[in-house]
Amino acid sequence: MRFRKIHGAGNDFILFTDPGPRAGTDWAKEAERLCARRTGVGADGLVVSRFVSPTSTVLDVDCFNADGSTATMCGNALRCAAWAAQCDQGFRTMQLRMAGVMHEATVDADSVWVTADVGAIQPRVLQTVINGRPTWFDSAHTGTEHVVAVVENVDAIHTEVVGRVVRHHKNVAPLGTNVNFVQHLGGQALKIRTYERGVEAETLSCGSGAVAAVVIATMRGLVARREVTVHNEAGEPLTVRPHDDHPNRAAWVGGPVTQTFEGVLA
Numbered sequence: 587m588r589f590r591k592i593h594g595a596g597n598d599f600i601l602f603t604d605p606g607p608r609a610g611t612d613w614a615k616e617a618e619r620l621c622a623r624r625t626g627v628g629a630d631g632l633v634v635s636r637f638v639s640p641t642s643t644v645l646d647v648d649c650f651n652a653d654g655s656t657a658t659m660c661g662n663a664l665r666c667a668a669w670a671a672q673c674d675q676g677f678r679t680m681q682l683r684m685a686g687v688m689h690e691a692t693v694d695a696d697s698v699w700v701t702a703d704v705g706a707i708q709p710r711v712l713q714t715v716i717n718g719r720p721t722w723f724d725s726a727h728t729g730t731e732h733v734v735a736v737v738e739n740v741d742a743i744h745t746e747v748v749g750r751v752v753r754h755h756k757n758v759a760p761l762g763t764n765v766n767f768v769q770h771l772g773g774q775a776l777k778i779r780t781y782e783r784g785v786e787a788e789t790l791s792c793g794s795g796a797v798a799a800v801v802i803a804t805m806r807g808l809v810a811r812r813e814v815t816v817h818n819e820a821g822e823p824l825t826v827r828p829h830d831d832h833p834n835r836a837a838w839v840g841g842p843v844t845q846t847f848e849g850v851l852a
């Protein structure tokens with residue numbers, strides 16, 4: 587079976603495009619096996635993308651985290667699936683359905699954009715001590731669970747240590763959460779580090795996390811409600827801007843997509 591190894595601004599995936607019916611495939615188990623960095627292909631997640639019909643521009647996209655859990659939303663996986671569809675079929679705009687939610691996508695020369703729904707926001711959902719300082723996290727649902735702490739310097743944080751504690755905090759049980767640390771760089775620019783649930787590690791970028799960061803930074807008055815650049819560990823920033831038709835309920839997130847290689851499973 588052929589696959590693409592592809593990343594959206596450093597968030598890397600094993601992507602299967604139109605893999606046929608494959609009725610017996612346990613994709614969750616395959617995600618765990620193939621995402622393993624040493625014994626598999628290595629990735630943050632496994633993505634299966636299928637056109638709903640041969641003539642349609644609608645794709646069904648399933649995303650599994652490296653631990654086999656299902657991601658209800660993954661902005662970077664959607665961006666990678668849209669890039670691949672453009673590459674294979676030539677469509678520049680399409681719709682992508684993930685976990686029953688429809689997303690729009692646009693493929694430009696150097697960026698791939700997808701929409702993320704913005705749901706409930708809960709200020710001060712939990713507090714923990716970071717480097718001796720009590721720090722609040724706000725939550726923002728952007729298709730999946732995210733909490734965001736605004737800090738002075740994201741580079742001073744032991745992301746994996748704090749991320750793991752917050753991810754399991756009783757106030758976000760039983761689902762847990764993705765954990766974002768955000769620094770305001772001034773103007774319309776943020777810097778982010780994300781600990782991802784399901785990968786159980788820091789990833790180099792996170793689309794829905796970038797949207798959550800912008801939602802919280804806007805709520806706190808740090809940035810204005812227009813385009814924001816979100817710098818990440820990959821050094822490949824994502825751009826987040828409000829959706830033109832319903833700016834309070836959805837955002838576009840865009841940035842680079844890179845195919846690293848294609849392969850055939852043994």
Ligand SMILES: N[C@H](CCC[C@H](N)C(=O)O)C(=O)O
Nearest residue numbers: 657660661662730792793794
């Ligand atoms: N990296 C993803 C989010 C994955 C979410 C996943 N970790 C979960 O909540 O299950 C993104 O680009 O939006």
